[in-house]
Amino acid sequence: MSSELSPSPLAPARFPDLPAVAGVRLATSATGLRYKGRDDLLICEVIEGTTVAGTLTTSKTCSAAVDWCKKALVGGAARGLIVNSGNANAFTGKAGEQVVETCVSAVADQLACRPSRVFCASTGVIGQQLPAEAIVSHVGSAWARMEDSNADLWHKAAKAIMTTDTFAKGAGQTVKIGDADVHIAGIAKGSGMIAPDMATMLAFIFTDAALPAPLLQELFSPAVARSFNAITVDSDTSTSDTALLMATAAAPGQPSIASAEDPLLDDFRQALDAVLLDLAQQIVRDGEGATKFISITVTGAETDIAARRIGLSIANSPLVKTAIAGEDANWGRIVMAVGKSGEMADRDKLAIEIGGYAVARAGMAVDGFDETPVAAHMKNQEIDISVDVGIADGRATVWTCDLTHGYISINADYRS
Amino acid sequence: MSSELSPSPLAPARFPDLPAVAGVRLATSATGLRYKGRDDLLICEVIEGTTVAGTLTTSKTCSAAVDWCKKALVGGAARGLIVNSGNANAFTGKAGEQVVETCVSAVADQLACRPSRVFCASTGVIGQQLPAEAIVSHVGSAWARMEDSNADLWHKAAKAIMTTDTFAKGAGQTVKIGDADVHIAGIAKGSGMIAPDMATMLAFIFTDAALPAPLLQELFSPAVARSFNAITVDSDTSTSDTALLMATAAAPGQPSIASAEDPLLDDFRQALDAVLLDLAQQIVRDGEGATKFISITVTGAETDIAARRIGLSIANSPLVKTAIAGEDANWGRIVMAVGKSGEMADRDKLAIEIGGYAVARAGMAVDGFDETPVAAHMKNQEIDISVDVGIADGRATVWTCDLTHGYISINADYRS
Numbered sequence: 001m002s003s004e005l006s007p008s009p010l011a012p013a014r015f016p017d018l019p020a021v022a023g024v025r026l027a028t029s030a031t032g033l034r035y036k037g038r039d040d041l042l043i044c045e046v047i048e049g050t051t052v053a054g055t056l057t058t059s060k061t062c063s064a065a066v067d068w069c070k071k072a073l074v075g076g077a078a079r080g081l082i083v084n085s086g087n088a089n090a091f092t093g094k095a096g097e098q099v100v101e102t103c104v105s106a107v108a109d110q111l112a113c114r115p116s117r118v119f120c121a122s123t124g125v126i127g128q129q130l131p132a133e134a135i136v137s138h139v140g141s142a143w144a145r146m147e148d149s150n151a152d153l154w155h156k157a158a159k160a161i162m163t164t165d166t167f168a169k170g171a172g173q174t175v176k177i178g179d180a181d182v183h184i185a186g187i188a189k190g191s192g193m194i195a196p197d198m199a200t201m202l203a204f205i206f207t208d209a210a211l212p213a214p215l216l217q218e219l220f221s222p223a224v225a226r227s228f229n230a231i232t233v234d235s236d237t238s239t240s241d242t243a244l245l246m247a248t249a250a251a252p253g254q255p256s257i258a259s260a261e262d263p264l265l266d267d268f269r270q271a272l273d274a275v276l277l278d279l280a281q282q283i284v285r286d287g288e289g290a291t292k293f294i295s296i297t298v299t300g301a302e303t304d305i306a307a308r309r310i311g312l313s314i315a316n317s318p319l320v321k322t323a324i325a326g327e328d329a330n331w332g333r334i335v336m337a338v339g340k341s342g343e344m345a346d347r348d349k350l351a352i353e354i355g356g357y358a359v360a361r362a363g364m365a366v367d368g369f370d371e372t373p374v375a376a377h378m379k380n381q382e383i384d385i386s387v388d389v390g391i392a393d394g395r396a397t398v399w400t401c402d403l404t405h406g407y408i409s410i411n412a413d414y415r416s
Numbered sequence: 417m418s419s420e421l422s423p424s425p426l427a428p429a430r431f432p433d434l435p436a437v438a439g440v441r442l443a444t445s446a447t448g449l450r451y452k453g454r455d456d457l458l459i460c461e462v463i464e465g466t467t468v469a470g471t472l473t474t475s476k477t478c479s480a481a482v483d484w485c486k487k488a489l490v491g492g493a494a495r496g497l498i499v500n501s502g503n504a505n506a507f508t509g510k511a512g513e514q515v516v517e518t519c520v521s522a523v524a525d526q527l528a529c530r531p532s533r534v535f536c537a538s539t540g541v542i543g544q545q546l547p548a549e550a551i552v553s554h555v556g557s558a559w560a561r562m563e564d565s566n567a568d569l570w571h572k573a574a575k576a577i578m579t580t581d582t583f584a585k586g587a588g589q590t591v592k593i594g595d596a597d598v599h600i601a602g603i604a605k606g607s608g609m610i611a612p613d614m615a616t617m618l619a620f621i622f623t624d625a626a627l628p629a630p631l632l633q634e635l636f637s638p639a640v641a642r643s644f645n646a647i648t649v650d651s652d653t654s655t656s657d658t659a660l661l662m663a664t665a666a667a668p669g670q671p672s673i674a675s676a677e678d679p680l681l682d683d684f685r686q687a688l689d690a691v692l693l694d695l696a697q698q699i700v701r702d703g704e705g706a707t708k709f710i711s712i713t714v715t716g717a718e719t720d721i722a723a724r725r726i727g728l729s730i731a732n733s734p735l736v737k738t739a740i741a742g743e744d745a746n747w748g749r750i751v752m753a754v755g756k757s758g759e760m761a762d763r764d765k766l767a768i769e770i771g772g773y774a775v776a777r778a779g780m781a782v783d784g785f786d787e788t789p790v791a792a793h794m795k796n797q798e799i800d801i802s803v804d805v806g807i808a809d810g811r812a813t814v815w816t817c818d819l820t821h822g823y824i825s826i827n828a829d830y831r832s
Contacts, residue, residue, distance in 0.1 A: 093780035
């Protein structure tokens with residue numbers, strides 16, 4: 001459990017000061033369901049008129065909460081969110097679906113809204129029944145304590161959704177849309193069972209921008225592809241992965257925006273990308289047992305998608321990840337991982353750089369290769385790998401961490 | 417290196433007595449290229465008229481030796497084989513191709529045959545130039561010492577092709593084709609960088625059966641699918657994977673066989689399957705750091721291929737493998753791995769057994785689940801997992817090992 005683990009060596013120095021987002025109110029609570037002496041329940045109210053976009057796990061064994069959110073997203077409107085940690089309510093059959101309905105209805109009752117406007121997520125142990133009463137009995141008191149979002153509350157919210165995380169994860173931005181100041185605040189959790197192509201673990205991002213739901217999804221999907229779907233810790237995909245973006249429209253003085261291509265949105269899009277990427281990279285920095293943060297850039301691939309697949313093949317290779325843990329610039333294993341990706345690569349044009357130093361070119365070790373500067377780079381906490389596969393112009397960057405004894409210790413002992 | 421590692425706890429008690437295969441002669445030699453005080457070169461002569469079948473890595477960065485074998489297989493005829501361990505001659509550019517031609521030609525000269533009748537394989541470190549002279553200078557003396565295959569020579573041959581293996585791997589059978597006694601002897605190596613769908617590491621199987629090359633391939637391909645392509649250690653695919661089956665036709669008194677469906681081949685097919693499965697399972701038993709041998713049977717899948725993909729998704733999951741290392745019957749991670757496989761599964765019909773005990777049924781934990789017998793099973797060296805995904809009749813069995821601190825230690829320190 002998180003309390004037993006010391007913070008990741010890759011953790012940021014402190015939780016950032018996230019901006020207040022107009023139209024978002026928060027409260028956290030301690031149910032005592034699994035964790036002692038810490039909050040494990042997050043409840044949010046967003047004002048009438050809030051739009052919502054989301055991406056959810058593609059797992060064929062997804063949780064009841066994921067099924068609920070998929071249906072609720074169709075409406076594009078949100079009024080509330082309820083999240084608990086410690087029990088994922090996954091693989092719990094019809095009873096698990098009932099638990100979702102009970103919890104969501106308890107929030108909808110407070111809001112006097114339709115249940116389909118309330119979103120939910122559960123994270124923690126799979127296969128154990130979640131006693132709805134233990135959650136529902138806290139909704140009323142939490143509601144009474146609810147306050148407008150602020151830096152302190154965001155920090156509490158980020159802590160309440162943690163499981164094996166060793167630090168709370170948040171990122172925020174303030175940008176202009178036209179002349180209006182618009183805010184973005186996001187929190188996330190995740191540490192193991194992290195793999196891409198399936199959204200992420202849990203991430204909730206709020207903004208007071210005024211954006212119709214289809215447009216919000218149009219902004220969110222590509223940003224998720226470049227962030228949460230470009231990270232991997234262990235290639236294992238959660239049954240509960242959920243990323244939601246809610247827009248309250250409550251920042252005053254905003255121009256009306258009808259298209260995602262509107263130039264007025266340029267700064268907002270960049271800020272949203274930055275928040276998602278920051279959160280995604282924080283998840284990698286909290287990868288179970290991680291001691292190195294690894295950036296892998298692939299160029300020269302057939303397409304951008306092919307580049308991402310090659311990058312993830314490298315990022316998921318146990319042999320690459322253990323070599324980096326051992327501070328060994330073993331580029332032969334990178335070659336292997338490119339080869340097994342299934343994507344086009346020209347073995348005899350392949351080039352590899354580590355830490356900016358060429359180690360292989362034209363399909364073989366560089367002439368008179370001096371390993372000294374590369375070996376020095378391998379001792380850093382931040383490792384950079386670039387691979388050009390020599391086919392076309394596709395490119396992508398993905399992020400991962402190393403595979404260490406710490407990962408084995410955490411996962412051979414902890415039932416998650 | 418192998419000499420530093422103690423034998424796997426899952427190793428067989430002893431190397432089996434493999435039968436003499438008529439028409440096969442062998443010699444081993446120590447080049448001193450990488451390993452001190454052990455043989456690292458294997459040379460085989462097979463008599464005129466020998467047919468050959470093979471499967472090779474699908475890696476896009478395959479080695480020069482793999483490229484050579486792919487071309488040579490087109491002819492369907494073999495006269496010789498040369499294998500070295502310690503240097504994979506992979507990712508070595510044009511120079512690496514030249515090394516293959518030089519080594520193969522040295523053997524072809526001894527046989528006075530075309531080079532395209534000589535097969536080759538190299539295994540070991542990737543990305544280092546292999547000095548051909550160090551190999552070629554041993555061919556003549558090895559040739560002079562060559563003897564008809566026998567139990568002792570098979571054992572020596574299996575040892576000569578080892579790299580990080582902790583034990584030599586062999587399997588053999590003697591069966592009837594019609595009234596003729598026919599022999600099968602196979603050797604293999606492999607321990608890490610083992611993933612399926614791409615043949616295996618190295619495996620060489622010899623028989624004195626009389627079978628035309630297309631028929632031999634027809635027998636070999638499905639047998640490889642059920643054996644070498646149904647195992648995984650770490651999901652990483654070698655650049656050098658090679659499996660070859662050579663048939664000398666030298667056993668006396670054999671009937672003529674024109675079709676793989678001939679009932680006279682039934683016993684031979686079963687024996688060949690048994691030899692390949694035995695070799696494949698020995699590779700899993702020597703998985704780097706392995707302490708548990710895990711059999712995973714998937715039923716109820718859309719097709720047999722879907723069942724195999726689901727099985728491999730479970731077998732490759734770091735979270736499943738670490739849970740088994742920790743002797744934790746964490747079936748929630750099995751659910752997760754089924755879900756991420758991408759194959760059809762009915763979450764609400766999913767059933768899981770561990771060690772023959774039902775742990776989940778109809779998409780949730782079994783009523784009144786008693787973990788005691790399951791926990792006892794988890795302490796065994798041999799772990800059995802069965803999953804029914806509730807869709808149709810597809811089924812498959814795959815094999816893997818657990819993921820332990822030993823894997824991390826071996827791969828964070830050893831440059832392979």
